Amino acid sequence: MEYRQAVPTSQTGAVAAPADADGPRFSVPVADRGYAWWYIDAWSDCGRHGLTLIAMLGCVFSPWYARARRRADRPGATGPSAVDPLAHSGLNVALYGAAGHRWALTERGAGDVERTASRLSLGPSSLSWDGEELRVSIDERTAPWPRALRGTVRVRPGTRLHRGYALDAASDGAPRHLWWPIAPRCRVSAEFTQPSLSWHGDGYLDANAGRAPLEDDFDSWNWSRAHRGEETRVFYDTVWRAAARPGAAPSGRSLALAFDAAGAHDIAAPPSQRLPTTPWGIRRETRSDHGRGARVLATLEDGPFYARSRIESHLEGGLATGFHESVSLRRFAAPWVQALLPVRLPRRPLAR
Numbered sequence: 001m002e003y004r005q006a007v008p009t010s011q012t013g014a015v016a017a018p019a020d021a022d023g024p025r026f027s028v029p030v031a032d033r034g035y036a037w038w039y040i041d042a043w044s045d046c047g048r049h050g051l052t053l054i055a056m057l058g059c060v061f062s063p064w065y066a067r068a069r070r071r072a073d074r075p076g077a078t079g080p081s082a083v084d085p086l087a088h089s090g091l092n093v094a095l096y097g098a099a100g101h102r103w104a105l106t107e108r109g110a111g112d113v114e115r116t117a118s119r120l121s122l123g124p125s126s127l128s129w130d131g132e133e134l135r136v137s138i139d140e141r142t143a144p145w146p147r148a149l150r151g152t153v154r155v156r157p158g159t160r161l162h163r164g165y166a167l168d169a170a171s172d173g174a175p176r177h178l179w180w181p182i183a184p185r186c187r188v189s190a191e192f193t194q195p196s197l198s199w200h201g202d203g204y205l206d207a208n209a210g211r212a213p214l215e216d217d218f219d220s221w222n223w224s225r226a227h228r229g230e231e232t233r234v235f236y237d238t239v240w241r242a243a244a245r246p247g248a249a250p251s252g253r254s255l256a257l258a259f260d261a262a263g264a265h266d267i268a269a270p271p272s273q274r275l276p277t278t279p280w281g282i283r284r285e286t287r288s289d290h291g292r293g294a295r296v297l298a299t300l301e302d303g304p305f306y307a308r309s310r311i312e313s314h315l316e317g318g319l320a321t322g323f324h325e326s327v328s329l330r331r332f333a334a335p336w337v338q339a340l341l342p343v344r345l346p347r348r349p350l351a352r
Helices: 065-070 336-345
Strands: 035-045 051-059 089-097 101-104 114-117 119-122 125-129 134-141 147-159 164-166 176-194 195-208 220-230 231-242 254-260 263-264 274-275 286-287 293-301 306-315 318-329
Touching: 035 147, 035 176, 035 318, 051 134, 051 176, 051 195, 065 336, 089 134, 114 125, 114 336, 147 195, 176 220, 176 231, 176 254, 220 286, 220 306, 231 274, 274 306, 286 306, 286 318
Parallel strands: none
Antiparallel strands: 035 051, 035 195, 051 089, 089 101, 114 119, 119 125, 125 134, 134 147, 147 176, 164 176, 176 195, 220 231, 220 318, 231 254, 254 263, 274 286, 293 306, 306 318
16 A cells, blocks of 8 residues: 555554545555455344455465465575565455355456556456445355355445554564555445345445565454444554564554544553454454453354454443454464465466
């Protein structure tokens, strides 16, 4: 993501707005070995359905991308060590709720990526931004059991933000990993033909970009977002890789933010609360009022290095429900995890 200023302007890691920051801009430069992604989540007004969408240039959790970087770094490797992130791209689609769980993420080659400032095509699927609405046209195959997943998701942002945040503290003073909450509250409509599904609900839209693999700089993080009245609360707690070394002092960045019609506001972070560890052994934590616990309503994704959940927490005396994710980058980098990932993330570039 291209920023006018890449140096943090506060202890929370706030940075200047991305260029052309009125909405998603798909033509942003993506660094060699780096990534850019656009993330959407939503839950239906009826409470029975949910989804997440992630359009990725340089799929951060791709075993194929990780393998390409390792190959380029081998002693005696010939040619440039750059690794093209666009050669490892794709659209992750996940549906939850009463219609059952659907998951798709097929990695595409660079020849299947077409993009302008307002449009991004990833194989047969695409995202387009008209200045008021983001339209996602989905034509994918699920994994590990292949079924068609086809539909259209429309995202209409509320307040759009012009402020990004650094997630790390690079030694050269310029962040290597940036997060931009484009529109913390949106109206979302989902119309699918396969499966047959139609609903409307509230959602969330953000973007991330980086100039290095996540596992190079992070040991883990916990992230959550919840709508509370007219506000959206986001908590982002990262643990940097150096902080996980024996004898190292705890180190990371924690963001606690409230978003409303007036924009973004730094807030005091409620105490950290432990959530049940997943069956794969992934630790989950979130933020909730002192003396008032948080709970997992449903574990939506449970993998060897990643968990996505619906949680309920107490924020300033009121109940808030939202999405939560925990990720262990140390676990992601483990060879046995890398060997498992192609089951859920096949690489099938489309022929041209």
